[in-house]
Amino acid sequence: MKRINPSHNCKDELNEVELRATPARIAVMDLLEKTNLPVDATMIKDHLDKHHIDTDPATVFRILNMFLEKGLIKQISFNEGKFRYELANREDHHHLICQTCGKIEDISECAISELEKDIKKKKGFIVSHHTLEFYGVCHDCQKNQNYI
Amino acid sequence: MKRINPSHNCKDELNEVELRATPARIAVMDLLEKTNLPVDATMIKDHLDKHHIDTDPATVFRILNMFLEKGLIKQISFNEGKFRYELANREDHHHLICQTCGKIEDISECAISELEKDIKKKKGFIVSHHTLEFYGVCHDCQKNQNYI
């Protein structure tokens, strides 16, 4: 196993949550920080392969579940029959998912917090978090007319 | 195979979208209409078993995919590693998912349409639909104090 980029502070981040800084974990953190977009286990595995970090899917999932437990990442689903993961310590944001090319964009504006207060008042339901995703056709795909 | 309740108009609904009205399909429609809440394939299978309609999971999924294609139902995901399904012809609404007891409530108010216009203007992204789900603790579970 080789380490991708020893210059990062991923090691410290991991130690902070009492996780040993192994090459695979550092590389996963690295990818999550670089892309800043939701990735799935296969994409992570590919990233590790590319950097000659010899892993198998089980380890990837174990790393992801460990990160989840420690609150480093969030698990999300875009109705694909699998999970995606992204860093947890990001500002409140949501996604634009292009149904033509699959591209995922972030949007940050969100006026849901008032709705949450309403829900507490009217339903007595305490919201801990929410998911809001928009599906449609992105700008590029509209131009390319490769949508129906 | 026995039919659950021949009094329904499910048969007509199915014929309208050019699907043959088989006992299994009628029973699935029936359940979706009765619960009006998102159910998964296992719950549907259980419902069929209970009514002595002898099916297997493959058929349930084939029925659901057929209903999806015809636009009768919607597929949604609550980050459970599986899909749930609910009738499509319902007013715009979202869900409150209790992380303690798993209960799912509907809420209908939704001020997202303005946000969608904004997204079109700022990002050039055309939204076809969105998903918005709230996770938290429901009223009952707060009372029962079986949450942390």
Added chain:
DNA sequence: ATGGTTGCAAACACTTTGCACATGA
């Protein structure tokens, strides 16, 4: 009658688990 539907079995994709070996602190 006949084409759409189903049951069964097998396969598939994604994720988890058990256990022996390897490794970071």
Added chain:
DNA sequence: TCATGTGCAAAGTGTTTGCAACCAT
């Protein structure tokens, strides 16, 4: 050193597919 992590293989879910038999129209 030694608890924590990993590789490998196997199993567990959820879902799809091929094919012959079946049944709604």
